[in-house]
Amino acid sequence: MLKIDKVSISFGSRKILDDISLEINERSIVAITGKSGTGKSTLLGIISGLMKPDSGKVFFENQDIYRWSDFKRSRFRNRKMGFVFQFFSLLPEVTAYENIMYPAILNPFTSKNIKDEIKELIDFLKLGDIADQYPSTLSGGERQRVAIARAIINKPRIILADEPTGNLDDDTTYDIIDLFKKLKEERGITTLLATHEKKLVENSDISYNLENGALSLQKRKKIRSGKKSAPTLRAVEEKKPAKKRPKKAKP
Amino acid sequence: MFRYIYRNLKFTIKDLLKNTAKALISSFGILFLISFLVLYLSLRTSMKDYIGEKLFGKLAINEIVIYPKAGYGKDVYSTIASKRNTIRPSIVKRIRRMKDFSRVYSLIRLNYESKILVELMGRSKKPHAPLYGIEPGFFAGKNRRWRQFRTKAVLPIIAPKLVIKLFNNYAAVRGMPQFTEKQLIGFPGELYIKTSDYYAEEEIKYKFPVKLHSLTSDLEFSGLLVPNDFIVKFARKHSRDSGKYKKGYSYVRLFARVKNIKDLPAITKKLQKMGLKVKSQSDISKKTNRALEIVDSVSLLIGSIILILTVIAIFNSYLIIVHNRSYGFSLKRVIGVSKIRIVFNFLIEAAVIGVIYGLIGFFVGSYLTTYLSLNLSKWIPVLKGLVLVPAGKALLIKAILLSVSVSCLSALIPALFASNMNLFKAVRKMG
Ligand SMILES: Nc1ncnc2c1ncn2[C@@H]1O[C@H](COP(=O)(O)OP(=O)(O)O)[C@@H](O)[C@H]1O
Numbered sequence: 144m145l146k147i148d149k150v151s152i153s154f155g156s157r158k159i160l161d162d163i164s165l166e167i168n169e170r171s172i173v174a175i176t177g178k179s180g181t182g183k184s185t186l187l188g189i190i191s192g193l194m195k196p197d198s199g200k201v202f203f204e205n206q207d208i209y210r211w212s213d214f215k216r217s218r219f220r221n222r223k224m225g226f227v228f229q230f231f232s233l234l235p236e237v238t239a240y241e242n243i244m245y246p247a248i249l250n251p252f253t254s255k256n257i258k259d260e261i262k263e264l265i266d267f268l269k270l271g272d273i274a275d276q277y278p279s280t281l282s283g284g285e286r287q288r289v290a291i292a293r294a295i296i297n298k299p300r301i302i303l304a305d306e307p308t309g310n311l312d313d314d315t316t317y318d319i320i321d322l323f324k325k326l327k328e329e330r331g332i333t334t335l336l337a338t339h340e341k342k343l344v345e346n347s348d349i350s351y352n353l354e355n356g357a358l359s360l361q362k363r364k365k366i367r368s369g370k371k372s373a374p375t376l377r378a379v380e381e382k383k384p385a386k387k388r389p390k391k392a393k394p
Numbered sequence: 395m396f397r398y399i400y401r402n403l404k405f406t407i408k409d410l411l412k413n414t415a416k417a418l419i420s421s422f423g424i425l426f427l428i429s430f431l432v433l434y435l436s437l438r439t440s441m442k443d444y445i446g447e448k449l450f451g452k453l454a455i456n457e458i459v460i461y462p463k464a465g466y467g468k469d470v471y472s473t474i475a476s477k478r479n480t481i482r483p484s485i486v487k488r489i490r491r492m493k494d495f496s497r498v499y500s501l502i503r504l505n506y507e508s509k510i511l512v513e514l515m516g517r518s519k520k521p522h523a524p525l526y527g528i529e530p531g532f533f534a535g536k537n538r539r540w541r542q543f544r545t546k547a548v549l550p551i552i553a554p555k556l557v558i559k560l561f562n563n564y565a566a567v568r569g570m571p572q573f574t575e576k577q578l579i580g581f582p583g584e585l586y587i588k589t590s591d592y593y594a595e596e597e598i599k600y601k602f603p604v605k606l607h608s609l610t611s612d613l614e615f616s617g618l619l620v621p622n623d624f625i626v627k628f629a630r631k632h633s634r635d636s637g638k639y640k641k642g643y644s645y646v647r648l649f650a651r652v653k654n655i656k657d658l659p660a661i662t663k664k665l666q667k668m669g670l671k672v673k674s675q676s677d678i679s680k681k682t683n684r685a686l687e688i689v690d691s692v693s694l695l696i697g698s699i700i701l702i703l704t705v706i707a708i709f710n711s712y713l714i715i716v717h718n719r720s721y722g723f724s725l726k727r728v729i730g731v732s733k734i735r736i737v738f739n740f741l742i743e744a745a746v747i748g749v750i751y752g753l754i755g756f757f758v759g760s761y762l763t764t765y766l767s768l769n770l771s772k773w774i775p776v777l778k779g780l781v782l783v784p785a786g787k788a789l790l791i792k793a794i795l796l797s798v799s800v801s802c803l804s805a806l807i808p809a810l811f812a813s814n815m816n817l818f819k820a821v822r823k824m825g
């Protein structure tokens with residue numbers, strides 16, 4: 144579905160990403176880990192079409208997204224991608240409901256029944272009580288669930304999540320992890336995570352480590368794949384992923 | 395699709411209302427710009443009219459005025475006819491025969507002493523009033539009642555506009571209400587013409603009943619106008635009254651309509667060779683333009699200083715707005731708002747502000763104009779008579795257009811900044 148081909152980018156003289164290739168398949172949760180400042184957010188920015196790499200290409204269903212116009216790329220972002228960030232990133236001046244609604248307003252293909260769909264989504268994410276509140280009155284977990292609702296309102300193919308649990312406590316972190324899994328299983332949505340949260344990595348289908356501008360597949364006990372270069376998910380998907388985590392871990 | 399447009403429109407307007415209030419304060423400077431523009435344009439139009447009308451009289455583009463050698467100096471009005479201050483009849487004939495003109499009107503002056511008697515509020519006044527004659531056709535197209543301007547039992551006279559001032563001064567001293575032009579029309583009087591020589595033993599005087607036909611600003615001298623045939627007949631009939639000094643009448647100027655405007659320079663040269671002076675619109679406009687150039691260059695200087703300051707101020711405050719809203723802009727970009735749309739929304743916001751300030755600025759400017767109009771002559775007595783005409787509808791549209799373009803122009807670069815943001819940078823700023 145999404146393919147990154149030999150992407151490099153530098154800021155000034157510092158090379159942040161060096162010839163990175165990655166392929167992300169449908170119905171998977173992919174984690175990218177790495178220390179702070181290694182370029183995870185930069186990679187997500189490039190994938191989202193907001194940051195043109197110095198070299199290399201990004202393909203979405205075999206189309207080079209940087210050959211599109213900004214207008215087309217924006218439309219693509221609106222319809223095919225959802226975004227979740229560490230700082231929740233809600234528009235502060237409108238209610239939770241309106242935040243969720245916003246991407247749908249931009250989408251000409253939004254159906255007539257959008258209000259029902261939002262209602263359903265609100266039930267699905269258990270946001271019933273807070274829909275009419277403003278973001279500043281919500282807790283971190285609630286804000287992140289609103290952000291996720293907004294991310295999936297247009298039924299995207301992939302969610303890009305940049306440190307989605309970075310500001311959440313453990314309980315809420317597991318809620319969010321559950322949610323991503325549920326989205327994958329019930330709606331077939333792929334999630335690409337940038338995180339250094341162990342719990343997230345453990346619950347992903349596949350994870351990579353970003354270091355010195357290079358991406359390497361992280362070895363895990365359950366995964367016995369020898370392919371280190373140009374890793375793909377296909378090999379992983381056949382085997383059933385990670386161990387079951389306990390519901391609500393101890394603090 | 396309809397739903398999509400409706401939703402987006404609703405959303406854009408909501409957004410607009412939220413942001414415009416804040417942005418209004420920061421682009422306050424446009425107000426000065428627009429009110430200055432309105433004031434300046436009203437001032438300019440009025441000045442142009444003032445200079446054009448007061449100093450040079452009104453002329454159509456194909457009309458010229460032909461003067462005797464003395465030009466339009468004082469001695470033109472002397473009742474002692476000389477070669478310098480009158481146009482010889484033979485030359486008038488020659489000019490009338492010239493094929494360059496479609497029409498020639500002549501202004502003649504009766505060279506006898508004349509007085510006008512009027513009863514004003516119970517008192518009679520009998521000032522000197524030189525008598526001039528012109529073909530009634532001269533007023534065709536200039537005066538709606540020109541056909542009634544012909545020799546009759548009660549002679550119609552046309553007086554210069556300043557007569558109304560004399561009347562009103564008189565009324566003011568006596569605590570009477572002021573006259574309007576309409577009220578004075580039809581005002582009766584008696585015309586006395588003395589034909590006997592100064593040294594004659596017996597005074598010969600003639601009396602004619604007259605009434606005011608209209609007032610005119612077309613002729614810039616103090617005297618009375620009657621239909622020319624009255625003067626011609628009178629002069630012929632009484633040519634012997636003054637003994638050996640035959641006085642009669644003389645030509646003081648000619649109003650000619652040129653057939654082909656292109657020939658104007660050649661015609662002017664021809665007339666100058668005949669020892670005459672010529673005034674046409676082109677040299678009126680030259681003089682008017684010279685005066686206006688001064689007004690313009692001063693205004694241009696002030697205007698551009700205000701413009702630059704305004705643009706800098708707005709630009710600056712928009713940059714601050716962009717900075718403050720950078721989070722929102724970048725988030726919108728991530729969610730899928732295109733660059734074009736962000737720029738467009740920003741510009742619409744700027745345009746709305748432009749319209750609002752255009753309107754306010756226009757009314758402030760108009761108010762200032764009216765205020766100045768009432769007080770200018772108190773401060774600068776030379777400008778007495780300069781009537782500032784408050785701005786019209788056309789200017790309102792101009793003011794709004796200018797205001798909108800200044801606002802949008804100053805917002806453009808900040809808008810481009812806004813469109814080039816992305817949350818991946820903004821998030822880093824926050825963290
Ligand atoms: N637009 C930019 N201009 C300059 N430096 C940048 C820019 N974006 C990112 N960087 C630098 O690139 C590095 C990687 O940043 P980032 O992708 O945010 O890392 P991570 O998300 O892994 O913490 C950081 O050192 C950061 O300072």
Ligand SMILES: [Mg+2]
Nearest residue numbers: 183184185305
């Ligand atoms: Mg980051």
